[in-house]
Amino acid sequence: MIDKKNAEWWKSTVIYQIYPRSFKDSNGDGIGDLRGIIEKADYLAELGVGMVWLCPVYASPNDDNGYDVSDYYQINPEFGTMEDMEELSAELAKRGIKIMMDLVFNHTSDRHKWFIESRSSRDNPYRDFYIWKDPRADGSAPNNWRGYFNEPAWEYDETTGQYYLRLYTKSMPDLNWECRELREEVYKIIEWWADKGVAGFRMDTINTIGKDQRFPDAPEDAPDYVKGRPFFTNQPTMHDVLREMNERIFTPRSIVTVGECSASDIEETLLMVAEDRHELSMNHMFEHDELDFGPGGAWDIVPFTAAQLFDVIERWQTELPAGGGWNSWFWGNHDLPRPVSRFGNDGKYRERSAKLLAAIEFTILATPFVYQGEELGMTNAGFDSMEHYRDVDAFNYYKYAINEAGLSEEEALANLRYRSRDNARTPMQWDASEQAGFTDGTPWIEVNKNKDEINAEAQLADENSVFNFYKKAIALRAGTPALLFGDFVRIESGCEHAMVYERRFEDERVLVAVNMSDEPASLDKSIDFCGLEPVLDNALGPGNDLYRLEPWQAVIYK
Numbered sequence: 307m308i309d310k311k312n313a314e315w316w317k318s319t320v321i322y323q324i325y326p327r328s329f330k331d332s333n334g335d336g337i338g339d340l341r342g343i344i345e346k347a348d349y350l351a352e353l354g355v356g357m358v359w360l361c362p363v364y365a366s367p368n369d370d371n372g373y374d375v376s377d378y379y380q381i382n383p384e385f386g387t388m389e390d391m392e393e394l395s396a397e398l399a400k401r402g403i404k405i406m407m408d409l410v411f412n413h414t415s416d417r418h419k420w421f422i423e424s425r426s427s428r429d430n431p432y433r434d435f436y437i438w439k440d441p442r443a444d445g446s447a448p449n450n451w452r453g454y455f456n457e458p459a460w461e462y463d464e465t466t467g468q469y470y471l472r473l474y475t476k477s478m479p480d481l482n483w484e485c486r487e488l489r490e491e492v493y494k495i496i497e498w499w500a501d502k503g504v505a506g507f508r509m510d511t512i513n514t515i516g517k518d519q520r521f522p523d524a525p526e527d528a529p530d531y532v533k534g535r536p537f538f539t540n541q542p543t544m545h546d547v548l549r550e551m552n553e554r555i556f557t558p559r560s561i562v563t564v565g566e567c568s569a570s571d572i573e574e575t576l577l578m579v580a581e582d583r584h585e586l587s588m589n590h591m592f593e594h595d596e597l598d599f600g601p602g603g604a605w606d607i608v609p610f611t612a613a614q615l616f617d618v619i620e621r622w623q624t625e626l627p628a629g630g631g632w633n634s635w636f637w638g639n640h641d642l643p644r645p646v647s648r649f650g651n652d653g654k655y656r657e658r659s660a661k662l663l664a665a666i667e668f669t670i671l672a673t674p675f676v677y678q679g680e681e682l683g684m685t686n687a688g689f690d691s692m693e694h695y696r697d698v699d700a701f702n703y704y705k706y707a708i709n710e711a712g713l714s715e716e717e718a719l720a721n722l723r724y725r726s727r728d729n730a731r732t733p734m735q736w737d738a739s740e741q742a743g744f745t746d747g748t749p750w751i752e753v754n755k756n757k758d759e760i761n762a763e764a765q766l767a768d769e770n771s772v773f774n775f776y777k778k779a780i781a782l783r784a785g786t787p788a789l790l791f792g793d794f795v796r797i798e799s800g801c802e803h804a805m806v807y808e809r810r811f812e813d814e815r816v817l818v819a820v821n822m823s824d825e826p827a828s829l830d831k832s833i834d835f836c837g838l839e840p841v842l843d844n845a846l847g848p849g850n851d852l853y854r855l856e857p858w859q860a861v862i863y864k
């Protein structure tokens with residue numbers, strides 16, 4: 307069991323995710339940058355976060371906005387310089403905020419020097435850094451795998467007459483983790499950043515770094531979306547690599563790590579995060595995120611219920627700690643729709659449902675990850691034509707939907723409006739000025755039309771704003787051992803769309819009741835509110851019947 311009293315610092319902090327390109331532009335070129343983040347350091351401190359996870363800021367041709375790295379030792383000039391990076395870390399440190407860097411080591415950019423060498427000849431010393439295979443007899447790809455962005459996973463390279471594997475775009479070749487020299491090069495890079503004082507790493511698509519070395523075909527009737535996934539997810543090589551990294555780098559330097567692990571269940575996750583495995587500190591699990599995936603995957607969008615979500619929460623809250631693992635929680639990130647547009651109601655109940663998501667996030671047993679703009683209740687972009695999109699995944703999906711899946715343009719656009727990653731990448735809404743205070747120039751992606759109604763300036767000044775609710779919930783969690791470490795115990799709520807749970811630690815007891823619906827909820831009369839007082843409520847109003855929750859109401863009792 308987890309030793310609650312001597313728990314590591316990162317179990318009681320809040321981690322704030324920054325997508326630098328969209329956070330704050332300091333020089334008017336329309337692209338967010340490191341000096342922009344420095345300008346907003348006080349804002350982060352005001353919210354009460356203890357760590358910032360920076361999406362990749364390394365040199366990159368930006369085919370996938372920095373997730374295609376061409377030099378891990380350089381800062382992308384669009385974002386600034388290494389001096390800016392050092393200043394950012396000093397400014398954050400002054401405010402008690404640490405930095406978590408994004409490690410992208412499933413693949414590199416095709417303009418990384420390793421790949422330039424690797425593709426140049428079959429006997430180049432870097433050949434083995436990537437995954438090269440001969441064509442089949444008919445010249446076609448080595449197998450039928452498909453990647454994450456609606457394309458086949460293999461790319462033919464004429465120079466040497468072989469295919470290379472790439473689970474993302476053709477300019478993002480997958481690294482070969484079977485190669486010892488590659489491993490050593492990567493460990494050097496991680497150590498180099500750790501020496502700069504980075505306190506944590508988020509490990510991009512870490513559960514796909516190992517590939518089944520037989521490279522078998524996926525069953526023909528498997529859906530197109532990430533076809534062959536079981537052969538390149540959670541393979542033994544991944545565990546081997548993580549243990550090596552942990553032993554050499556993470557444990558000796560007390561570094562916190564979080565893996566990005568879509569399509570990993572509790573059992574698989576425990577193999578990475580159970581304390582006695584010595585691999586990762588925690589993982590981002592995606593079961594709640596995948597509730598609206600149909601049998602065809604992410605773009606086969608299906609409805610889901612609050613009850614399904616509650617079950618996911620309960621299972622992870624109880625089974626992961628029981629297996630010796632620590633949970634993390636997030637509602638959104640730079641790859642996902644805006645949480646309030648997806649799990650809440652971004653119309654009539656936008657503010658209340660945004661606060662409800664905070665009420666859950668900061669009262670469950672987990673390290674919370676807040677993605678920029680969630681603390682303002684920012685919504686999906688609602689782009690109505692392709693010209694507004696910027697993401698390679700959106701373009702690929704659109705092509706696939708029209709040319710291969712037989713959807714109409716309207717259907718494809720409707721799916722993009724719901725699912726596109728650009729929904730979460732529109733600029734932070736700092737104020738109501740023309741570009742929402744994000745830039746003095748032309749932003750690389752359009753500002754959401756609702757910036758007059760939703761922006762930080764207005765919310766900082768309003769005691770009842772979503773921002774101030776986040777701030778209060780973060781402070782409440784930080785000062786309440788039961789919320790940090792108490793077991794999660796679900797209580798029969800008596801209503802399908804309401805969830806009630808308790809957190810206890812020593813003689814402290816906290817009870818949380820949430821209603822995820824446009825309808826009110828009547829709670830089971832056996833719920834024991836004895837000795838408890840409401841400490842945070844997103845819908846304060848007259849009445850105050852303990853057994854009735856208003857639409858999207860969330861109340862925390864202590």
Ligand code: GLC
Pocket residue numbers: 370373374410474510511566640641
């Ligand atoms: C992760 C990142 C995503 C990126 C992909 C490839 O899923 O979060 O933004 O496109 O990996 O690096």
Ligand code: CA
Pocket residue numbers: 331332333334335336337338339384
């Ligand atoms: Ca800039």
